[in-house]
Amino acid sequence: MVSFLQVDSLSKRFGEHLLFENITFSIAQNQKVALIAKNGMGKSTLLRIIFGQETPDTGTVIFRNDVSLGFLEQDPELNPENYVFEEVFNTENTTLKLIKAYEQAVKDNDTSILEELIPQMDALQAWDYDSQIKQILSELKVDKYTQRIKELSGGQKKRVGLAKVLISNPDFLILDEPTNHLDVEMTEWLEDYLDKTKATLLMVTHDRYFLDRVCDKIVEIDDFGIFSYDGNYSYYLEKREERIEARNASIDKAKNLLRTEQEWMRRMPQARSHKAKYRIDNFYKIKEVASQNISEQQLELDIKGQRLGKKILELEHVNKSYGNLSVLKDFTYKFVRGEKIGIIGRNGVGKSTFLDIITRQIEPDSGTIEIGETVVYGYYKQAGITFKEDDRPIDIVKNISEKIDLGNGRIMSASQFLEYFLFPDKLQYSLVAKLSGGERRRLYLLTVLMSNPNFLILDEPTNDLDIMTLNVLEEYLQSFQGCLIIVSHDRFFTDKVVDRVFAFEGDGVVKDFPGNYTQYKNKKEEEELLRKQAEKKIPAAPKPVREKEKVRKLTFKERQEMQQLETDMENLNAEKSKLEDALNSGTLGADELVKSSQRIAEIIDILDEKEMRWLELSEIES
Incomplete structure (x- = not known):
């Protein structure tokens, strides 16, 4: 196998804090590698060193000379003044520059420039590339071309950054938490894209389904060194x-x-x-x-929840809209003790708004919401981290409570509680400014649980948490006795924890489904298949032919239809070839160029329909 990357004896520390030491591994061409480590061990820093944005204290990083690189950071660096269209195509790649100019000319309906660009697109064989780019942008919902980067949300910026990296089509992709801010549909598309791409991949992600289905090598860094496993996540x-x-x-x-x-x-x-x-x-x-520790440090969550009464949360005929956008339409539900509900749906359909409504932070347009007297919410928000940079974890916890009641007479000090959350003494007294993104998330989760809630609401709790923390959080939530609502795009996390799904399907429609995400998805796919079969009238699988049964044959009219289809397809293909030759000749005027391009697109659609019908008839004939 051809080696694309060799990392030798890398070490890095910030002041007295050692991130990693003597890291050595290699990646061969076409390998898809995941890097796994606890938060605070420098995963993102290691990726930046490999890409060349930071320098190590010791060691070397060597790529094969002709390898092109693409790097997606957790928070991509984008020009805030650029429009989305400019930023996505901000590249030195010649073909991408040409496609950018072509798309701009189409947008402006500038026929004179189109007349110049079409032959260049032909010469560079850029049409297939242009189609791939449009698919990537469409799947990632990067369609607000006229907005400036500074007007986008954090999630939109992440998707623009991901699109920018993917369309550059590098030989070697380095991705830091690529699934953060992607909804489930986007994540599954990206999973399929990376599985099929020929690019070599080095990735940090907490999405375990993603790891299992995409990666063929796992590199783990822990307190005992670095370990490589040639296999997927299950093998690891x-x-x-x-x-x-x-x-x-x-x-x-x-x-x-x-x-x-x-x-x-x-x-x-x-x-x-x-x-x-x-x-x-x-x-x-x-x-x-x-003298080594025989077992790894574990995060164990077992926090006393306050008593939950019979009446918990009841919603009747609740409606909420923003202009023409309907978030909830006539929603009714009565929560019962012990329910664990997962909320799923595309970005922008109102999942977070729903959480704000049930916690009365936003009022509905109509309907009633009744909250039981004993309900104590613990609400973990996507944008809930408000710690000051000069705060220290120990002071943050003590300001909430000096002691934490774990139930059954067990009391824990603030310092001991931080230890449970994998904050050793030194980290407890560090400034928040020095904490990693995952450590801040873990500290925020700690403060939410300290209130001893009996109704937990977690909005994207898995972002930036390492896999070790996620495993223990899942075990805690499985044994949680109160009510639980989770909004998460992490399919593994949702499957493991929830027993009911609220699927936000758009236009205010919320489908209540008993089961986890995978069961819901399988049911949806089964329904979609039946719907398509009904639309196309695809015959069911033929029954075994008995001796006296006659095999179905084409009728006279069907034979005539089949012959006509063959003639039509032959004529259409001839017309398509003639138009393509005319486009390539350079003799057409501007208006003719546009009309010919539109006609080719029409012919392709017509051919698809006729070929499908011909295949149906040919199956009967055979």
């Missing part, structure tokens, strides 16, 4: 568990041996022989192994 989990068991067994063995060697060290007055010196050196090596 299996082999990682084996590695941890083997390491723990070696630590146990070292501890047993250490007792013997300690006794020898106490009896040995002083090393005078070479053999004794060797044994003393070996003693310290054994002691180093035996």
